[in-house]
Amino acid sequence: MPGPRSSQKFLRHLSPTPRIVGTTRRQGGGMTSAELRRRLIRPGLRAVPTPRSNPFALGYLALLLGTTLYARFGDPETVHRLQSLSSTDAHNLLVHPALSLVGSGLWVAGPVWMPYFWAFALTVAPLERRIGGLRALAVFGAGHVAATLLSQGVVITAVAAGGAAPDLLDAMDIGVSYGVLTSLGALAGLLGPTGRKVALGAGLALIAHQVVSDPDLVTGVGHPAALAVGVALWPVLRGRGPRRGLGARIASRVGLRPLPRSS
Secondary structure, eight states, rough: OOOOHHHHHHHHSSSSOOOSSSSSOOOOTTOOHHHIIIIIIIIHTTTTTTTTTOOOHHHHHHHHHHHHHHHHHHHHHHHHHHHHHHHHOOHHHHOOOHHHHGGGSSSSSSOHHHHHHHIIIIIIHHHHHHHHHHHHHHHHHHHHHHHHHHHHHHHHHHHHSSSSSSSGEEEEEEEOOOHHHHHHHHHHHTTOOHHHHOOOOOHHHHHHHHHHOOOOOOHHHHHHHHHHHHHHHHHTTTTOOOOOHHHHHHHHTTTTTOOOOOO
């Protein structure tokens, strides 16, 4: 008969090997599924604009979508009259400056809205997540106003000196490109060295492409000025933590608590 030790060995041989649940083994030194979620998936999802994290950017885009659809399908005469009234040309700035400065930011320059969605997603939205909706609105508005006034001041000076045709004083000038470029310039100051170089390089490339492909005195002055305004705001924006955005404050009013962030 087998001894007690032989019986114990036999029983251990028959007993199943326990499984280890909840761990993922590395294969060839790759990332585990938990690391993949932490390093790639979660940061990517946090970068997607949502009504809670980007109320200003998404609300502005919705407004621009509405005016773009109206410009395309509305009465052409009414659309032209509204856009002419909203234009920040030199004549309108002298007659009704506030109306034209606000109104010009309600339209996109052209019939296509989708490029502005990507422009906002890559500039205004990440800036808003870092500094809050109200500050992002202030940065956008500051660039829009400053670049408009500077570019139209150059137009008035050029016409007065005989270097430009008088018709340029009434040329249509609408759109949000100044605010977008200012947001890009401001965002660059909040990024690391590599991201800052990429952001500024992209802004300068866009400006150079516009100057070469469609030379225009107004945007030729306004676009570089808008980017410079964003860069000039670096000392104001750096070192100041993000404030609660509009979406977070509204959520707190109705009793919604923010979800905890996992590392």
